Amino acid sequence: MIRERYLNLIILAGLVIVPAYALMVDEPFTITLATKVVILALAGVGLNLALGQGGLVSFGHAAYFGIGGYTMGILASHAQNYTPLMTSPFLIEGTNSMPVIWLVAVVVSALLALLIGALSLRTSGVYFIMVTLAFGQMLYYFAISWPAYGGEDGLSIYVRNQFPGVNTLVPIQFYGLCFAILLIVLFLVDRLNKSPFGLALDGAHQNEERALTVGINVYRLRLVAFVISGAITGLAGALFADLNRFVSPVMFDWHTSGQIMIFIILGGVARLFGPIVGAALYILLEHFLGGLSEYWFIYLGAILLFVVLFAKGGIVGGLSKKEMSHGG
Amino acid sequence: MKNGMARKAFRALCAGTALALALSAPAMADVKVGLITTLTGGGAGIGADIRDGFMLAIDQAGDVGVEVVIEDDQRKPDIAVQLSDKLIQSEKVDILTGIIWSNLALAVIPSATAQGKFYLSPNAGPTQLAGRRCHPNYFNVAWQNDNLHEAAGAHATASGFKNAFILAPNYPAGQDALKGFKRMYEGELAGELYTKLGQTDYAAEIAQIRASGADGIYFFLPGGMGISFLKQFAGSGIDLPIVGPAFSFDQGILQAVGEAALGVQNTSQWSKDIDNAANAAFVESFQAAYGRLPSLYASQSFDTANLILSAVAKADVNDQDAFRAALKAAEFASVRGDFKFGNNQHPIQDIYVREVIQEGDVFTNKIIGTAMTDHQDVYAADCALN
Amino acid sequence: MSVILLIEQILNGLQFGVMLFLMAAGLTLIFGVMGLINLAHGSLYMVGAFVAAAVAAWSGSFLLALAASLVAAAMFGALIELTVIRRLYARDHLDQVLATFALILIFSEATRWVFGSFPLFLDTPAWLSGTVILPFGIQYSAYRLAIIIVGLVVALGLFLLITRTRVGMRIRAGDSDREMIAALGVDISVLYTLVFALGAALAGLSGALVGAIQSVEVGMGEPVLILAFVVIVIGGIGSIKGALLGAILVGLTDTLGRTLLPVLLSTVMDASAATAVGSALASMLIYILMAGVLLFKPTGLFGTA
Known part of the structure; x- marks a missing residue:
C-alpha cells in the first residue's frame, strides 16, 4: 500500500521510461501503443471530470471524441485538397496546423457538449445515461449516412498535421507532444477539482439538496462541468485522429463510449490518474489477450465484471491507501 | 487460440524452412506476409473464410519460405491502421493482405504502399484506389467494387x-x-x-x-x-x-x-462449378480441410496466396521492381480460369x-x-x- | 403515395412497435421493480433467437422452438440474476451499466464460440408464411400480423398480471417500497429473480419471433437494445403503459419517417439527393423525437421522477 501521490509519480515515470526504452531498442510500435494509451487516457480524464467528480454518468462521450476527430479530419482534408471549407458569408480555409486544429476541436466539442448537456441535464439518473447514449447514436448514424466527408468509409489524411519545431511523423516526437498535452490537462483538471468550482461540483454530487439550499445553481454548475469534460474528450479525439491519420464513424459508436468508461472504472472512479492506468491496462489486454485468443473479449468482460463487483476503486484505489471522500 | 497457434506453427515452420533452404538449394529470402482480417464481431465468418482460403494455399505450397502473421482487425478501421503499423514497424512484413471492408482498406492501403510495402487485396476494391490514386504496389485480386x-x-x-x-x-x-x-x-x-x-x-x-x-x-x-x-x-x-x-x-x-x-x-x-482443374482441386481440398464448402471470399484469398507464391518463385521480394513485375504477370493457376491484371492492377475477368x-x-x-x-x-x- | 400503401406502412410501424414493446417491457419492469439498468437485455434477445434456431433445426417445429426460447431465456435470466445481477441492486447506475456491459462482451463472444461466426437459419412456419387479405384489399404478411397479435396479447397479459394478481400486487409494492414488502414476509429475493426471469423470457420470445424474419447472428441484440432504451425513456421508465405507447410511437415514427421523408424532400430537391438526405434524416428521427419529448417531460410520458 502506498500513498496515491507516490503511485501517481510511478505512473508518470512509467509513461517516460517505457517509450524511452522502446526508442533505445528500436521498437517504434511500442511507442505507437504508448501514444494510444496517452490519448485514450486523455479522453478518460475528460469523462472522469463529469462522471467521477460530477456524478454525471454520460454514456455518450463518443460524441465528443468523434466530433474532435472529425474536426481534425475535415480541416486537414480541406488543407490537403486546397479547397476552402466555406466561402460565404466569409472564407474559411482548411488547415494542417495542429495548434489551430486543437483549438477548433476544443471549441466545437464544447459547443456540442453545451447543446447536448443543456438538454440532457434536465433529466437525471437512468434517463441521463440513456439520453446521452441516444445522442451519441444519433451522431453515429448521421456520420455514416452523410456523404460529404466519406460516410462510413471515413476520411484518410495521408500525412500527420504540423506542429512548429516538431517532426510529428517520428513516433517519439508525436508521443512527446501528446504526453505534454496530457500533463497540462492533468494539471488543470487537478486545479479545477480543488477550486471552489470543483468542490461545489463534488458537493452537488454527494448531496444535491444541500447544494441547492446553500444557493448553488446545480444545473449551471453541472452544465459547465459537462462542457469542459466534452471539450477535453474532443481534444483527445483530434489527437487520436492524428495518431491514425484517419477518422471514421466508429469513433462515434456506443462501444467507444463504453470503452472510455471502462478506462475509468478499471483505473478508479474520480482518481486523477485512474484513466491513465485503465487505458494502459486496456491496451495491454487488447494486445496480449488479442494475440492469445480470438475470443479475448470474454476475458476482458470477466476482468471488467470482477473489478466492478469486487474491486471498487479500481487499480489506483486498490493500490493506494488514501481513501477519497467521493470514491464512488 | 487458433490464431496464435497458427502463427507459432508458421514461425517454427519457417525457421525450419530457412535452415533447410540455407543448407540446400540457392538461398532465397524469406517473405513475410501480414494478413489483417476480421476474426471477432460482425463479419467474422467472412474473415474466417479469407484466412482459411489463404492458409490452404500456403499449406499446399509446402516449405517455400513464406511466413504468415495473422491479425484481427475487429472490423474497426483504427485497429486496422494500428495493426498495419505494427506489422510494418515491428514484424517487418514485406506484403500486407486480408482486409475485407472498403472503409478499412481505405484506411490502411495508402499508408502501407507509401511505406514501400506491397498490398494485395483479397476482397475490397474501393473506387478511390482504382483510378487516379492507383499505386504500383497495390494489387487487387478480387474485383473493383463496381x-x-x-x-x-x-x-x-x-x-x-x-x-x-x-x-x-x-x-x-x-x-x-x-x-x-x-x-x-x-x-x-x-x-x-x-x-x-x-x-x-x-x-x-x-x-x-x-x-x-x-x-x-x-x-x-x-x-x-x-x-x-x-x-x-x-x-x-x-x-x-x-x-x-x-x-x-x-x-x-x-x-x-x-x-x-x-x-x-x-x-x-x-x-x-467453374470447370477447371485448379478450381476442382480447390473446392475438394477446402472441403477436406475445413469441412464446409468454400465461399467466394475463400476463393479470392486462395488466389491471392497463389499469386504471391507465383511471384516468390520468380523474384526476390527485396528487388521491388522484379517482384512487382512478377505479380503483375499473374502467372498462377487461378480458380477462376483466366485471370489477368489491367493497367491499374485490378482484374480483367469474366x-x-x-x-x-x-x-x-x-x-x-x-x-x-x-x-x-x-x-x-x-x-x-x-x-x-x- | 396511395392510401392503401399508407395503411400498410402504418401496420408495419405498428408491428415494429409491438416487437420493440416486448423488449422494452422487460427492461422497464426490471427497472421499475429492482431499480436496475440492464444492458445485457439485448443478449437475452440473442439467446432466444439462437435457441429457437437450434431447436427448430433439431425438431422442425416452430412452436416448440418458441417455447424453448421462452424457457431458455428465462432460465438464463434467472441464472445471471442469481450469480451477478443481484449483487448490483444496491449499487449505483454506473456499476450496473459497466457490469452489464461486461456481460454483453462475455455473452456475444461465448455465443460465437458455441455457434460459430456464421448466421443461423430460422424460418417462419408454413402455416404462417404467405399473406392474408385484410379489409380494403390490403395484402399483408401473415407472420407480421401474428407478431402484432402476440405482442398485444402479451401487453394485455402483463397488464392483468400487474393489476389483478397477487404476484402483481407484490411487484407494485416492491416498486414503491422495498422495506414494506420485506416486512410483509414476502421473500423479496425470490420475487426479484422471478421478475428478472419474466423480463428475460419476453426478450427471448421477441428474439425468437424476430429471428424467423431476420438474420440470427451474434450482435443482433444491440441495435434493438438501444431502440428499447429510447422507447422506455419516451414512455417513462418503470411504466408498462408508457413502454407500450413509446414503442408504438417509435415504431410508427421510424417506419413512416423513412418512407415519407424522401417523398416529401423530393418536392424540393432532385430524386436521388432526396433519397440520400431523406434516409440520413430518417435514421436520426427517433432520437429527435426523444429529445422533443424530454424537452417537455423530462421523465417521459408516464414516468414518475
Missing part, C-alpha cells in the same frame, strides 16, 4: 427488366453499388431506395416495392441485412425476379436464408450469372450464363500506370 453491380445491371437488361426497383444501404459502398448497376442497366427505374446501414426490418421497403409496379428487383445488402430482406421478401407474397451481386447469396450466408433464396440470380466472378439451387440439404449456386466477358472497371482509364 464490377459485380455492373454485371448485375447488364444481366437485368439482358433478362428483360424494363422497370426495376433498386435498393442498397446508405453508405459509400451502397451508393457505388447503385451507380454501378445503373451504368449497365438500360430500362426504367420503378424506385430507388437507400436503407439504413445495419437495418434489419424491411417491411416498409417491401411495401413500397409492392406498390411501385416494378417488374424486377436489384438489391445490394451485404451480410445479415440481405438475410433479413430475403426472408421478409419471401413472406410478402410478391412474385418478382431478383438480381443481385454474389455477396448476399454466398456460401456462408445461403444456409441461413434457406429456401427464400432459391432461384435468385446473382453475378459473381467465381463459382464452385463475370458469371449464378442461380441459387439446392443440392441435397445444402443451398449453393450453379452457373447459368456469363454476364460480361473480359470486363474491366471504368476507373482504369484515370490510372497513370500502364
